[in-house]
Amino acid sequence: MTTGTSFRVAADVVPGVVVDRHDAVEVTIDGHTMPAYRGDTVTSALLANGYRRVGDSIYLGRPRGVLACGIEDPNSLVTVTRAKANTISETMLIGPTVEVTNNMVADHVQGIGKLAETADPEYYDYTYEHPDVLVVGAGPAGLAAALQASRAGARVLILDERATFGGNLVGTPEAVIDGKPADTWIAETVAELQANDDVTLLGRTTVFGAYENNYFMATQRRTDHLDEQVPFGVSRERTLHIRAKQVVLATGSHERPIVFKNNDRPGIMLASGIAGYLNRYGVLAGSSIALFTTNDSVYPLARQLAELGHLVAVVDVRTELSEVALQAVAAGVNIISASVVCDTACNDQDELTGITVAEYLDDGALGATRRLEVDTLGVSGGWSPVIHLHSQRQGKVAWDHEVQGFVIGQPRADFHYAGSVTGSLMLGEALANGAHAGAAAADATGHFSFVEEPVAAAGHRGPVAALRMVASPDGEDAEAYANHFVDLHRDQTVADVLRATGAGMSSVEHIKRYTSISTGNDQGKTGAVNAIGVMSELLDGHTMDDIGTTTFRAPYSPISYVGLAGRQRGKLFDPLRKTAMDRAHEELGAVFEMAGEWRRASYYPRAGETKAQAIRRETIAARNGVGMIDSSTLGKIEIRGKDSAEFLNRIYTNGFLKLAVGRGRYGVMTGVNGKVFDDGVTLRLAEDRFFMHTTSGGAQRVLNWLENWHQTEWSHLDATFTSVSEQFSTVAVSGPKARRVMEQLATDVDFATEAFEFMEFRHTTLDNGIPARISRISFTGELSYELAVPTQYGRALWDAVAQAGASYDITPYGLEAQRILRAEKGFVIVGQDTDGTNSPQDVGMDWVVSKLKQDFLGKRSYALDDFQRDDREELVAIMATDQISLVRDGAALVTAEDLDAPRPVATSGHVTGYYESAALGRTFGLALVRGGSKRIGEKLYAPAYDPPVEFEITPLVSFDPEGTRRDGQR
Ligand code: NAD
Numbered sequence: 028m029t030t031g032t033s034f035r036v037a038a039d040v041v042p043g044v045v046v047d048r049h050d051a052v053e054v055t056i057d058g059h060t061m062p063a064y065r066g067d068t069v070t071s072a073l074l075a076n077g078y079r080r081v082g083d084s085i086y087l088g089r090p091r092g093v094l095a096c097g098i099e100d101p102n103s104l105v106t107v108t109r110a111k112a113n114t115i116s117e118t119m120l121i122g123p124t125v126e127v128t129n130n131m132v133a134d135h136v137q138g139i140g141k142l143a144e145t146a147d148p149e150y151y152d153y154t155y156e157h158p159d160v161l162v163v164g165a166g167p168a169g170l171a172a173a174l175q176a177s178r179a180g181a182r183v184l185i186l187d188e189r190a191t192f193g194g195n196l197v198g199t200p201e202a203v204i205d206g207k208p209a210d211t212w213i214a215e216t217v218a219e220l221q222a223n224d225d226v227t228l229l230g231r232t233t234v235f236g237a238y239e240n241n242y243f244m245a246t247q248r249r250t251d252h253l254d255e256q257v258p259f260g261v262s263r264e265r266t267l268h269i270r271a272k273q274v275v276l277a278t279g280s281h282e283r284p285i286v287f288k289n290n291d292r293p294g295i296m297l298a299s300g301i302a303g304y305l306n307r308y309g310v311l312a313g314s315s316i317a318l319f320t321t322n323d324s325v326y327p328l329a330r331q332l333a334e335l336g337h338l339v340a341v342v343d344v345r346t347e348l349s350e351v352a353l354q355a356v357a358a359g360v361n362i363i364s365a366s367v368v369c370d371t372a373c374n375d376q377d378e379l380t381g382i383t384v385a386e387y388l389d390d391g392a393l394g395a396t397r398r399l400e401v402d403t404l405g406v407s408g409g410w411s412p413v414i415h416l417h418s419q420r421q422g423k424v425a426w427d428h429e430v431q432g433f434v435i436g437q438p439r440a441d442f443h444y445a446g447s448v449t450g451s452l453m454l455g456e457a458l459a460n461g462a463h464a465g466a467a468a469a470d471a472t473g474h475f476s477f478v479e480e481p482v483a484a485a486g487h488r489g490p491v492a493a494l495r496m497v498a499s500p501d502g503e504d505a506e507a508y509a510n511h512f513v514d515l516h517r518d519q520t521v522a523d524v525l526r527a528t529g530a531g532m533s534s535v536e537h538i539k540r541y542t543s544i545s546t547g548n549d550q551g552k553t554g555a556v557n558a559i560g561v562m563s564e565l566l567d568g569h570t571m572d573d574i575g576t577t578t579f580r581a582p583y584s585p586i587s588y589v590g591l592a593g594r595q596r597g598k599l600f601d602p603l604r605k606t607a608m609d610r611a612h613e614e615l616g617a618v619f620e621m622a623g624e625w626r627r628a629s630y631y632p633r634a635g636e637t638k639a640q641a642i643r644r645e646t647i648a649a650r651n652g653v654g655m656i657d658s659s660t661l662g663k664i665e666i667r668g669k670d671s672a673e674f675l676n677r678i679y680t681n682g683f684l685k686l687a688v689g690r691g692r693y694g695v696m697t698g699v700n701g702k703v704f705d706d707g708v709t710l711r712l713a714e715d716r717f718f719m720h721t722t723s724g725g726a727q728r729v730l731n732w733l734e735n736w737h738q739t740e741w742s743h744l745d746a747t748f749t750s751v752s753e754q755f756s757t758v759a760v761s762g763p764k765a766r767r768v769m770e771q772l773a774t775d776v777d778f779a780t781e782a783f784e785f786m787e788f789r790h791t792t793l794d795n796g797i798p799a800r801i802s803r804i805s806f807t808g809e810l811s812y813e814l815a816v817p818t819q820y821g822r823a824l825w826d827a828v829a830q831a832g833a834s835y836d837i838t839p840y841g842l843e844a845q846r847i848l849r850a851e852k853g854f855v856i857v858g859q860d861t862d863g864t865n866s867p868q869d870v871g872m873d874w875v876v877s878k879l880k881q882d883f884l885g886k887r888s889y890a891l892d893d894f895q896r897d898d899r900e901e902l903v904a905i906m907a908t909d910q911i912s913l914v915r916d917g918a919a920l921v922t923a924e925d926l927d928a929p930r931p932v933a934t935s936g937h938v939t940g941y942y943e944s945a946a947l948g949r950t951f952g953l954a955l956v957r958g959g960s961k962r963i964g965e966k967l968y969a970p971a972y973d974p975p976v977e978f979e980i981t982p983l984v985s986f987d988p989e990g991t992r993r994d995g996q997r
Contacts, residue, residue, distance in 0.1 A: 032294070032314045032378070032402040035075040036305070040335070043309025044198040044210055045191050046071070052129040066190075069133045070096070070103050070122040071308035079293045079312070079378070081122060085138025085547075086518040090377035092293025093312070094515065096123050096303030098188060098584050099281040099552040101516035105133040106140055111256040115143040119548055119585060126190055126252040138516060138547075152262035153593045158184035158227070159472035160465070161243060161271035163234045163416060166194020167204070167454060168446020169277030170216045171461030171481055172468070173226065176275075179469035179476030182225045184269065186245055188233040188584070190252065192217050194279055195299070195447075198306030201327050202454055204483045209454075212481065232267070236581030237416040241441055243269040246586045264590035273441050273468035277461060278413035280432070280447040283553050285319060285408040286521060286561060287497035288370040291512040294379030295371065297553070298405035302328040313403025315339050317382055319368045320407040321431070321492040323351040324452060328405065329360045339401050342366050342384050349489025367497045368404065369393055379404060385500065393498055409491050411556050412448045418579040426572040431491040432556065433576050443468050455483040495560030496521065513561055514554035516547030521561050528565045535559060535574050545577065548585060606659040607756045607821025615839055623724035625660040628841040643945050646847050648838030649807055650946050653762035655828050656840050658813065659821060661707065662726025663752045664733070666717040670744035675709060675717060677741070677883050678733065680867055680876040686711045691786045691802055695867045695875045696729065701888025703861045703870065705729050708804050710788050722857050726752050736884075756821030758828050759804075761811035763995050764835045769801070769812050771831035776801065780994045795827050806845065808852040808987055810995025847942045850953055851986035853904065859916075860902055860939040860953055866894055869955075870902040871983040900936055901959035904985045905967065905978040910949035912976045914941045920954060920967040926975055935967055946986050956980060
């Protein structure tokens with residue numbers, strides 16, 4: 028693996044400004060134990076010790092090397108284990124950003140990591156920040172902005188994801204600011220900012236998301252770089268929630284590669300990567316180095332490498348040498364102009380050994396070629412401004428031909444932009460517009476100041492050539508482009524883009540998804556612009572600008588979920604909702620099940636009973652005697668306002684205008700598509716006041732649905748909606764003896780059938796003093812009453828009902844029994860018997876859909892052909908012929924012919940619930956069956972069973988179809 032081509036340079040030659048050569052550590056990378064210095068990263072340590080390979084590529088398994096010196100590196104992804112107690116190994120970390128600690132272990136992964144399987148024992152936290160001015164990026168532009176804004180008196184928060192401040196300026200030996208070496212200017216500026224109590228300057232802090240109203244989120248990595256374990260309670264990461272009045276984006280730019288044949292070999296890097304490793308870490312990435320460029324940014328590096336005796340040549344695609352290039356020539360740099368690198372070669376260790384340089388002809392074709400023996404190639408295809416946070420906020424971006432990059436198209440309100448994010452690569456400009464951005468931002472928060480621009484020597488830059496892809500020396504068909512890599516993390520080539528355009532795609536969004544370009548760990552930081560460049564080349568008449576770029580999404584770079592969760596971990600994460608009567612169920616030995624977030628009693632087994640026996644006993648009690656169930660979880664929404672009835676009339680499929688005060692009505696809600704999405708009984712408390720019940724799981728969705736229609740379409744209707752689900756606890760008493768139990772509970776109320784009709788309700792005070800609403804609603808088909816009381820009386824209500832019913836052997840029943848009782852009656856459970864595609868008519872609720880109402884949500888759908896189809900799935904009951912078979916929910920149903928036909932066959936439908944029924948003395952279930960209501964008597968089969976279970980289709984209501992039991996015994 029090691030060739031020794033890369034190495035650490037002697038301190039007196041290039042010191043490397045971010046490493047401390049007096050503080051040695053030892054690290055193990057990919058199984059090799061090696062020395063490093065404090066300040067090194069995984070990749071700088073690797074290169075310093077002569078290793079250049081990182082993980083192989085994700086799909087093709089091609090050998091890859093370090094590409095960049097920062098967050099934009101798509102190749103070096105590591106799993107890191109630190110030598111301290113109470114840390115877990117973390118994966119998919121970007122090698123150039125991982126600082127070494129003593130005895131750490133880092134292992135490269137092949138594009139995909141594996142999460143640690145143990146829980147993370149460390150501590151995570153968050154803070155809220157409200158600066159006047161947020162400065163993102165502490166390069167020269169950001170520092171100048173923060174300096175200016177803080178001198179104006181503004182409260183400034185300045186954040187940079189790197190460990191050191193100064194951005195790309197760090198370790199640029201040629202740069203001078205205000206007459207001082209740039210590194211001195213950085214140190215003095217940082218010292219001034221740190222001394223100011225109104226300034227917070229944080230390194231190792233990534234602003235990863237930008238949201239409405241200048242809300243930003245950032246992650247600060249606080250302890251990873253420390254050797255020692257910090258005490259528990261000191262957070263490893265801190266999430267910053269930032270509300271900034273003004274923002275300065277000084278996020279810089281990323282260099283990008285050029286696409287050519289075999290451009291992915293270890294040893295091929297970004298030129299800025301070579302410069303970064305050299306000047307920041309004192310590490311030379313190779314011994315004989317060529318540079319390949321479209322622009323002037325490589326020339327300071329070229330001169331430095333020439334001086335060190337390691338430069339072979341600069342291949343510059345431009346025909347005319349710029350002033351900067353000419354100065355380099357004068358300083359001894361060998362430039363091969365009007366040429367490109369069109370291929371590379373390697374040895375059997377997969378290390379770069381040479382490049383093929385071709386003349387670059389006017390039409391982009393390749394001319395004469397020659398070979399250069401080099402072990403390293405530094406590439407610069409131009410610079411892409413880091414516009415991510417602007418784009419996350421839907422800020423417009425535009426292609427700038429001069430910059431050869433996507434730049435800010437239109438500034439966002441309260442955003443200021445400074446430095447190379449604007450496209451300018453000149454230090455002097457970065458400092459000047461940094462100071463102006465800082466002043467403007469501070470000014471906007473009421474802090475005026477005179478602008479003091481830090482001054483740097485004026486530089487000069489020649490034009491940037493528009494080259495993103497070099498033609499293949501092997502021809503024009505797709506195979507000739509199979510090793511022209513566009514996205515290194517996703518292993519996607521020009522051939523892959525050709526496949527996408529060949530399939531007819533021309534939009535960047537489609538091609539991104541078809542090829543997966545830019546969807547990797549690096550989110551296309553180095554690959555996206557080249558992908559668009561390749562597209563514009565392949566799609567005649569499409570320019571960079573009209574292809575455009577995709578909108579960036581948070582996070583800017585990978586962040587940890589655990590950091591986002593902060594302290595909200597463990598059981599707190601998914602709160603368990605219990606009703607006020609939960610303890611009573613526990614005391615009764617209930618077996619619980621989850622219904623959404625709610626914990627509900629499933630059944631109450633008695634000593635020695637099986638689950639089936641318990642459920643059977645509970646259903647028998649509710650049919651023959653009396654049962655009670657905690658139905659507190661039902662969603663409840665109070666609706667007030669003089670137009671409430673009109674509002675409900677539009678929301679529900681049936682009429683609500685004429686519902687009398689004191690009565691309730693069952694209603695079904697559908698989407699505008701006419702498909703059922705919730706149901707429940709709504710009571711009319713007063714002319715202008717309703718009390719709606721929703722399904723337990725649907726409460727929030729329904730509230731949003733009401734609010735949405737009210738706020739967007741019918742805001743002129745006077746209606747307000749209040750969620751009161753938790754305000755009331757409810758017990759339903761059901762069974763022929765229910766009336767007798769009720770008479771014990773509320774002696775004031777006349778429970779005679781004629782005095783208290785079905786779907787009526789009463790407000791009363793129970794004999795024990797609890798205020799209650801009693802409604803005659805039934806979900807079992809038996810005589811039933813629902814008692815709703817303020818939640819603080821929930822437990823007392825349960826006990827009171829149990830006591831009143833004791834002499835009638837009142838039996839608590841759970842969800843399992845309730846499912847059977849309601850299925851026997853053909854009552855639908857939305858979400859169990861419906862799947863979002865069914866109309867009310869499909870599930871036996873034609874009667875709930877008004878034929879008279881002018882309009883209601885969903886009405887127009889029913890006129891569509893699709894709703895008239897004879898073969899719509901309809902809810903029916905099914906009965907196993909053998910009377911005892913049981914099948915799973917969801918079991919597919921087919922006809923007798925299809926049972927023996929070669930697979931695949933179309934199903935006739937599926938089972939939505941299948942049960943054992945004591946009342947029917949057999950098993951039965953509900954099923955959605957094509958044209959079901961017209962197929963009563965037909966046989967269907969569940970082929971998943973051996974032998975297949977045979978069923979007969981029967982009408983939806985299996986028990987007491989005439990409804991004779993609803994009023995109970997007189
Ligand atoms: P910069 O690249 O120096 O600094 C940008 C800083 O922003 C970096 O430190 C980066 O870590 C940080 N950053 C970016 N996104 C971030 C985020 N989301 N959260 C936290 N930090 C984030 O850019 P600048 O200040 O605009 O200055 C540009 C400098 O780079 C000048 O010195 C310029 O001359 C130089 N430069 C030179 C060349 C060249 O031709 N050699 C090319 C590019 C830039």
